[in-house]
Amino acid sequence: MSTRVTKKMFTPFEACQATGAVLLVNLYDPQIPTLWLFLEAVEQARLPLLIVGNKLDLVRPETVQKVWEELGQSFPTMSLLTGENVSQVVAEIEKRFPEGSRIIVLGIFNAGKTSLIARLTGKELKIGDLPGTTLEFEEHEWNGRVLIDSVGQVIDVNRPLMVGYDFTGCSTSEEMFEKALRLEAEGILSSLVTAKEGFLEALELIHERVQRGGKIVTTGAGASALVAEEIAGQCYETGVPCLCITNNMAQALPVSFAKGTGEEEGGLARFIADQLTDKDVLIGISASGGTGFVYEAVRLAKTKGALTVAITENLDTPLGKNADVVIKSNAKPEGPSSTRIQTAHLAIGHALVCILAARRGVSAEESIRYMLPEKIATKKMGIK
Numbered sequence: 001m002s003t004r005v006t007k008k009m010f011t012p013f014e015a016c017q018a019t020g021a022v023l024l025v026n027l028y029d030p031q032i033p034t035l036w037l038f039l040e041a042v043e044q045a046r047l048p049l050l051i052v053g054n055k056l057d058l059v060r061p062e063t064v065q066k067v068w069e070e071l072g073q074s075f076p077t078m079s080l081l082t083g084e085n086v087s088q089v090v091a092e093i094e095k096r097f098p099e100g101s102r103i104i105v106l107g108i109f110n111a112g113k114t115s116l117i118a119r120l121t122g123k124e125l126k127i128g129d130l131p132g133t134t135l136e137f138e139e140h141e142w143n144g145r146v147l148i149d150s151v152g153q154v155i156d157v158n159r160p161l162m163v164g165y166d167f168t169g170c171s172t173s174e175e176m177f178e179k180a181l182r183l184e185a186e187g188i189l190s191s192l193v194t195a196k197e198g199f200l201e202a203l204e205l206i207h208e209r210v211q212r213g214g215k216i217v218t219t220g221a222g223a224s225a226l227v228a229e230e231i232a233g234q235c236y237e238t239g240v241p242c243l244c245i246t247n248n249m250a251q252a253l254p255v256s257f258a259k260g261t262g263e264e265e266g267g268l269a270r271f272i273a274d275q276l277t278d279k280d281v282l283i284g285i286s287a288s289g290g291t292g293f294v295y296e297a298v299r300l301a302k303t304k305g306a307l308t309v310a311i312t313e314n315l316d317t318p319l320g321k322n323a324d325v326v327i328k329s330n331a332k333p334e335g336p337s338s339t340r341i342q343t344a345h346l347a348i349g350h351a352l353v354c355i356l357a358a359r360r361g362v363s364a365e366e367s368i369r370y371m372l373p374e375k376i377a378t379k380k381m382g383i384k
């Protein structure tokens with residue numbers, strides 16, 4: 001019995017009885033640690049493999065070289081958008097997988113798996129840049145072969161508690177505790193590289209706006225709402241006007257956390273944008289980059305001239321595309337429930353507020369003033 005399932009699906013990886021695999025790499029946001037999981041799954045299933053890089057139109061040659069180095073091998077690259085190199089890749093697929101093959105097309109979401117199958121078969125398929133457009137295995141006949149579309153994530157359900165952490169190799173609670181904390185820290189550290197450029201750019205632009213009297217609005221849903229709230233709280237403690245608007249409704253928070261209550265509500269996006277002028281900054285936080293009201297609020301805020309900043313793990317998403325500046329964490333892979341991404345986003349938020357404060361010369365004494373009790377005489381209860 002197989003143990004690997006695709007995210008949000010209970011279909012075992014091997015249930016599709018593939019005899020070969022194409023691993024599609026999104027060159028624009030390669031997510032190498034997650035690709036290793038796919039490679040491990042393919043190796044364990046002993047499938048002949050062809051790795052192909054897609055979205056060549058969005059990257060420079062140096063980036064391709066870097067991805068090759070990180071994966072320890074070179075492989076063909078193409079752009080399904082412009083058609084560059086596609087016919088060579090198709091020929092390579094035909095050569096590698098003989099007639100009668102059942103070829104599973106793997107890769108993180110938005111890598112272009114369905115786009116490749118649509119291109120080969122000439123079919124009209126569901127393609128889009130929201131993470132998770134395809135949510136189940138789908139088979140398509142092509143040229144005497146079967147192409148199997150898949151979901152952009154693999155999870156080995158046999159690994160202990162792959163909900164948030166991979167506890168493989170841990171037998172005691174103490175070992176699990178140590179591993180959990182190490183993984184959290186690693187998520188922050190590996191974000192150093194991916195986040196730095198966007199962070200520094202965002203910092204300058206936010207600093208300018210705050211100095212000119214602008215305010216910050218933060219937003220996020222569920223777990224990212226907590227990050228948004230934390231940023232707003234620390235802004236308050238350092239004298240930066242910051243308003244936090246989320247979809248969390250007090251007691252509904254745990255449910256919103258798990259199920260994304262209200263994420264599709266466009267009114268929330270408009271409400272957020274209503275608070276913003278061209279002096280202000282909107283920071284949208286979303287681990288997936290696909291949270292409805294967050295990416296829509298960013299889009300609307302931009303039309304009002306506000307500076308928009310995204311904090312996300314996934315660059316190649318509606319949030320990543322809508323924002324002026326993206327601060328990209330690199331904390332994956334995660335289980336279905338993310339932990340490391342939020343930790344990395346909190347660290348990024350803390351760094352942002354603290355550096356802004358340092359740049360403005362806010363002293364500890366001034367900061368403490370925001371924390372002291374300020375009692376206001378109030379009416380006696382019952383007096384109307």
Ligand SMILES: Nc1nc2c(ncn2[C@@H]2O[C@H](COP(=O)(O)OP(=O)(O)OP(=O)(O)O)[C@@H](O)[C@H]2O)c(=O)[nH]1
Pocket residue numbers: 054055056057058078079080081082107108109110111112113114115116126127128129130131132133134135150151152
């Ligand atoms: N710029 C660019 N965009 C591309 C290319 N190939 C696909 N896309 C776009 O990337 C997005 C994702 O494409 P899909 O084919 O739906 O990706 P997928 O891997 O099936 O994604 P999921 O079903 O979510 O796992 C769509 O907006 C495509 O139009 C490419 O070569 N270059």
Ligand SMILES: [Mg+2]
Pocket residue numbers: 113114115126127133134149150
């Ligand atoms: Mg798809």
